[in-house]
Amino acid sequence: MSGGVADPGVLVLGSLAGGPKHGWAVTEDVREAMGVTLGPGTLYGALARLEARGLVRALPSDERRKPYELTAAGATALRERAEAMREFSGTALRRLASGSSALDFSGGAV
Amino acid sequence: MSGPSRWQRLAVTSYPPSFRERYGDELTALCEDTGPGIRSTADLALGSLRLWLSPSYGPDPVERRRWRLQSTAATVWVCACTVLAGTAATLRLQVDGPPPGFDPTTGAWAVANNAAGAAIVLAAVLVALAGAWLGFFALREGGPAVRRVAIAPVVCGLVCVVAMVPFAWYSSRHDLIGTSLPLWFALGGLAWLLLVMVTAVWGTLAMPYALRLAALPADRLRPAVVVGVPVALALLVPATLLVAVALRVGDAWGSSVTVVTTVSTVAVAAAAVVALVSVVRGLKAAPHVVAPPA
Numbered sequence: 386m387s388g389g390v391a392d393p394g395v396l397v398l399g400s401l402a403g404g405p406k407h408g409w410a411v412t413e414d415v416r417e418a419m420g421v422t423l424g425p426g427t428l429y430g431a432l433a434r435l436e437a438r439g440l441v442r443a444l445p446s447d448e449r450r451k452p453y454e455l456t457a458a459g460a461t462a463l464r465e466r467a468e469a470m471r472e473f474s475g476t477a478l479r480r481l482a483s484g485s486s487a488l489d490f491s492g493g494a495v
Numbered sequence: 496m497s498g499p500s501r502w503q504r505l506a507v508t509s510y511p512p513s514f515r516e517r518y519g520d521e522l523t524a525l526c527e528d529t530g531p532g533i534r535s536t537a538d539l540a541l542g543s544l545r546l547w548l549s550p551s552y553g554p555d556p557v558e559r560r561r562w563r564l565q566s567t568a569a570t571v572w573v574c575a576c577t578v579l580a581g582t583a584a585t586l587r588l589q590v591d592g593p594p595p596g597f598d599p600t601t602g603a604w605a606v607a608n609n610a611a612g613a614a615i616v617l618a619a620v621l622v623a624l625a626g627a628w629l630g631f632f633a634l635r636e637g638g639p640a641v642r643r644v645a646i647a648p649v650v651c652g653l654v655c656v657v658a659m660v661p662f663a664w665y666s667s668r669h670d671l672i673g674t675s676l677p678l679w680f681a682l683g684g685l686a687w688l689l690l691v692m693v694t695a696v697w698g699t700l701a702m703p704y705a706l707r708l709a710a711l712p713a714d715r716l717r718p719a720v721v722v723g724v725p726v727a728l729a730l731l732v733p734a735t736l737l738v739a740v741a742l743r744v745g746d747a748w749g750s751s752v753t754v755v756t757t758v759s760t761v762a763v764a765a766a767a768v769v770a771l772v773s774v775v776r777g778l779k780a781a782p783h784v785v786a787p788p789a
Binding site for chain 1: 506514517518520521522523524525526528529534535537538539540541542543545546556559
């Protein structure tokens with residue numbers, strides 16, 4: 386998977402990590418957790434790509450609103466992505482902190 | 496929840512058929528949940544566009560490749576029909592009555608005209624062969640639904656051929672140039688021309704629909720896609736000629752003819768490019784076709 390945390394695929398995987406959900410529940414969950422509103426086209430485009438790659442699967446249902454769940458491969462992909470993002474954010478925050486110190490020592494000139 | 500708007504429903508129907516079959520109901524249900532809105536409608540339209548441009552969906556890779564081949568076969572068929580009909584009509588307008596200072600029968604223009612003519616004949620023959628191949632298997636394996644789709648354009652085509660007889664008979668016995676035509680000939684000719692156009696459009700659109708209904712296996716579609724390569728390359732020749740003639744002649748005929756020829760030239764050029772792009776994408780899927788068990 387490519388893209389950052391705003392990548393719809395990552396957002397959907399992150400939502401399904403909390404348990405199986407259908408489309409509307411994923412949209413609401415992502416909006417509440419991340420403040421991002423996934424449109425219906427974006428959501429189903431992401432779900433279709435994730436399903437094609439075996440990262441999520443549809444659960445059997447007679448309803449039109451099918452629930453989806455994370456597969457083992459999906460959980461692995463999400464964990465790798467989350468760790469990469471944690472590493473990146475840690476590095477970025479450290480650099481920002483050291484950059485701030487440098488600015489303080491130099492008199493705060495911008 | 497007020498349900499999806501008309502525009503949202505329209506946007507959902509614009510998705511690729513195989514995507515609609517798999518996710519259409521769920522997408523509509525989600526639109527019912529979210530309710531109407533410009534933002535979600537635009538998101539649906541963009542999602543549809545993305546999937547048409549890059550159909551990387553569907554859980555079954557074999558079915559995905561079959562669908563790609565079917566899309567290419569249908570696209571090349573429609574584009575070839577567009578280029579062949581559009582070129583014939585446009586060249587007739589552009590070349591049969593050239594403006595002063597432009598002689599399409601000499602020099603490089605003559606060579607280009609001959610090359611375009613040869614390319615059109617080659618493309619027409621190959622398209623007819625590929626169409627016969629696909630049509631045969633679609634009729635044999637597609638059941639009554641495909642036969643219902645095919646019967647109307649076939650009957651219209653036969654009527655067109657039979658209806659030519661009285662006109663040919665009259666033309667062989669009378670000099671049509673410089674004399675006033677009888678009313679039945681003028682009105683009948685107009686009706687015949689209209690029927691030919693309807694048949695052409697119907698026949699062009701019937702093939703993709705029949706292919707979709709028949710859902711032929713990939714090994715049936717693959718030969719048509721391979722034949723699509725020389726067809727797509729051949730279509731570029733008349734399209735290039737039309738663009739060159741349009742650039743050379745400009746609006747020397749006057750605005751009304753220029754508008755018609757410009758629109759048809761753009762349509763022909765676009766169809767030729769789309770056919771080439773589609774055939775390249777189809778070829779990528781063609782080597783991976785899994786033959787059915789014997």
